[in-house]
Amino acid sequence: MEVYLDNNATTAVDPAVYEQMKPFFCDIFGNPNSLHRFGAGTHPKMMEALDYLYSGINADDEDDIVITGNATESINTVIKGIWIDKILNADKNHIIVSEVEHPAVTATCKFLESQGVSVTYLPVNEEGIVDVQSVKQYLREDTALVSIMWANNETGKIFPIEEIGQICKEAGVLFHSDATQAIGKIPVDVQKANVDFISFSAHKFHGPKGVGGLYIKKGNKLTPLLHGGEQMGGKRAGTVDVASMVGMGFAMKLAVEALEYEATEVKRLRDKLESAILELPETVVIGGVNNRTPNTTLISIRGVEGESMLWDLNQKGIGASTGSACASEDLEANPVMNAFGSDSELAHTGVRFSLSRFNTEEQIDYAIEAIIGAVKRLRNLSSSYAYAPESHKSGL
Numbered sequence: 001m002e003v004y005l006d007n008n009a010t011t012a013v014d015p016a017v018y019e020q021m022k023p024f025f026c027d028i029f030g031n032p033n034s035l036h037r038f039g040a041g042t043h044p045k046m047m048e049a050l051d052y053l054y055s056g057i058n059a060d061d062e063d064d065i066v067i068t069g070n071a072t073e074s075i076n077t078v079i080k081g082i083w084i085d086k087i088l089n090a091d092k093n094h095i096i097v098s099e100v101e102h103p104a105v106t107a108t109c110k111f112l113e114s115q116g117v118s119v120t121y122l123p124v125n126e127e128g129i130v131d132v133q134s135v136k137q138y139l140r141e142d143t144a145l146v147s148i149m150w151a152n153n154e155t156g157k158i159f160p161i162e163e164i165g166q167i168c169k170e171a172g173v174l175f176h177s178d179a180t181q182a183i184g185k186i187p188v189d190v191q192k193a194n195v196d197f198i199s200f201s202a203h204k205f206h207g208p209k210g211v212g213g214l215y216i217k218k219g220n221k222l223t224p225l226l227h228g229g230e231q232m233g234g235k236r237a238g239t240v241d242v243a244s245m246v247g248m249g250f251a252m253k254l255a256v257e258a259l260e261y262e263a264t265e266v267k268r269l270r271d272k273l274e275s276a277i278l279e280l281p282e283t284v285v286i287g288g289v290n291n292r293t294p295n296t297t298l299i300s301i302r303g304v305e306g307e308s309m310l311w312d313l314n315q316k317g318i319g320a321s322t323g324s325a326c327a328s329e330d331l332e333a334n335p336v337m338n339a340f341g342s343d344s345e346l347a348h349t350g351v352r353f354s355l356s357r358f359n360t361e362e363q364i365d366y367a368i369e370a371i372i373g374a375v376k377r378l379r380n381l382s383s384s385y386a387y388a389p390e391s392h393k394s395g396l
């Protein structure tokens, strides 16, 4: 049996999404910017896709949603656009992010630091989220942007976006949230959250890889990352991938319709898997079990190297990860677990399981049996592991 439990890395395209995309490869193939019928033929479904995207995040008609290549591009567009507009060409020079952001945020901020920008990396508390008051505490006269993720890709922890948005609004500071791990898992309402920008990727909610979105609240202007043709009103040059845009829009529609299923059935299967693993001694959920996206659990299993566990599970047809896929290659300690203050040994023991609406009870039962067997086998093989209850910190 094959069981895919790495949906925070990427999801399968929903077959219904694929059906919507098919016509735009060989039949309705015109360039949307062409004035003739072959180009105009793409417009109805492109407009429908935008309607689905706007309603999916409760965007106002006067707001903008720019179709990008992925969340990484959307995030770079916001952070580098603010750098150009508010720092290089104005009097700001400070950005606030959390220390557990995705590398698309942190690496971009590191680049800006190399260009002389001051960046504050807010710590997370024992719950794994940023304290709202710490945002207020670090705001400065020259703060150009606050960028805090909506939900963490490794722990699933949900951040207090509405409260942070209110603080930024009152302070007159622009607020971006990386919503990549929120859309399709929990409700995302850009009006309630007081965000100026959000970023997202279609392949996180059963849309195609290689297409994403950037929400820009009305009244906000950003120097584009990509210059060229007049696509997206000049906000993102380059011929639009029509099939992917249509796919992303339809995936958003289906994802919003499935939020109730995520909150109930997907959560039930995640809890079943997690509870079975927590029956084992010296296991703990990183960040605790509250206030998370319904599909995600990051579990530390003392005495079991994350990579060894993944190899063992892969042999049994199960796909999971030790943390974000983009950090999988390096065998560094998990930065999110480091942020929790976990010791170096523990920081290598995290395994992330992230479910989707396509996982079944049978698959989870199979995975539980395989995981329990793998843990027992690997602990028996470990030269350093001996069950000593007093040695394991409860919680992280």
Ligand SMILES: Cc1ncc(COP(=O)(O)O)c(CN[C@@H](CS)C(=O)O)c1O
Binding pocket: 008, 009, 010, 070, 071, 072, 073, 102, 104, 149, 151, 152, 153, 154, 178, 180, 181, 201, 203, 323, 324, 325, 326, 327
């Ligand atoms: C919160 C967050 N923000 C941005 C991205 C980047 O998405 P792209 O479609 O690659 O551009 C991701 C993708 N995180 C995957 C791959 S590294 C994970 O395994 O956690 C994300 O989780």
